[in-house]
Amino acid sequence: GAVVSQHPSWVICKSGTSVKIECRSLDFQATTMFWYRQFPKQSLMLMATSNEGSKATYEQGVEKDKFLINHASLTLSTLTVTSAHPEDSSFYICSAPLSGLNYGYTFGSGTRLTVV
Amino acid sequence: QQPVQSPQAVILREGEDAVINCSSSKALYSVHWYRQKHGEAPVFLMILLKGGEQKGHDKISASFNEKKQQSSLYLTASQLSYSGTYFCGTEGSNAGKSTFGDGTTLTVKP
Numbered sequence: 001g002a003v004v005s006q007h008p009s010w011v012i013c014k015s016g017t018s019v020k021i022e023c024r025s026l027d028f029q030a031t032t033m034f035w036y037r038q039f040p041k042q043s044l045m046l047m048a049t050s051n052e053g054s055k056a057t058y059e060q061g062v063e064k065d066k067f068l069i070n071h072a073s074l075t076l077s078t079l080t081v082t083s084a085h086p087e088d089s090s091f092y093i094c095s096a097p098l099s100g101l102n103y104g105y106t107f108g109s110g111t112r113l114t115v116v
Numbered sequence: 117q118q119p120v121q122s123p124q125a126v127i128l129r130e131g132e133d134a135v136i137n138c139s140s141s142k143a144l145y146s147v148h149w150y151r152q153k154h155g156e157a158p159v160f161l162m163i164l165l166k167g168g169e170q171k172g173h174d175k176i177s178a179s180f181n182e183k184k185q186q187s188s189l190y191l192t193a194s195q196l197s198y199s200g201t202y203f204c205g206t207e208g209s210n211a212g213k214s215t216f217g218d219g220t221t222l223t224v225k226p
Contacts, residue, residue, distance in 0.1 A: 006157075012201070015117075020197060034214070041117070042218065042219075043203060043216045043218045043219055044158070044203065044205075044216045046213070046214070046215070049213065073207060093158070094158050098160070103206075104120070104148050104160040104162070104163040106160060107150075107157040107158050107159070107160070108157055109156065109157050110156065110157040112155075
């Protein structure tokens with residue numbers, strides 16, 4: 001149980017275009033979703049926290065106009081990378097708390113974004 | 117602030133044991149551990165909430181020393197499937213907002 005389905009698994013796009021990444025909670029309601037970015041051989045860096053029905057909270061240094069987050073329902077959160085550039089190429093992962101905050105987190109399978 | 121993991125990498129033979137440490141410079145609310153295989157998302161292993169708590173599943177266990185702001189992950193009689201990068205995630209007073217260590221790469225060889 002407690003599965004987060006993330007799509008697409010990988011995407012290659014041209015500079016200047018926008019890419020949308022979706023995370024769906026399949027068998028539970030995710031009121032909170034965390035979005036991370038991970039560069040090769042590095043740790044997970046929290047980009048933003050989305051909460052259903054309210055504005056996302058962005059970490060310092062993350063451009064909210066570039067990384068648009070929408071959490072319109074209890075089962076869907078999306079991250080849109082707007083006007084993507086090669087430096088945005090990375091592994092993007094979403095994560096939701098399991099049954100509240102005391103039981104760890106479940107992660108999506110990740111999206112490998114390559115901007116050419 | 118990011119927790120510090122040690123060692124950065126470890127190479128084992130099947131059946132050997134390993135310990136991975138995670139320490140923080142600030143007070144911790146909880147510590148959780150994950151394993152990530154190359155190209156995949158992290159998989160949750162366990163969470164420790166209370167100082168002195170110890171948990172385990174199969175041959176992987178962990179402890180949490182709240183006073184020292186440290187946690188250790190113990191892998192006993194390692195199997196080939198244990199290979200991957202292990203991350204600790206910590207939460208301070210702002211529960212729900214995790215900070216991850218840089219990871220420890222574990223390689224188990226036959």
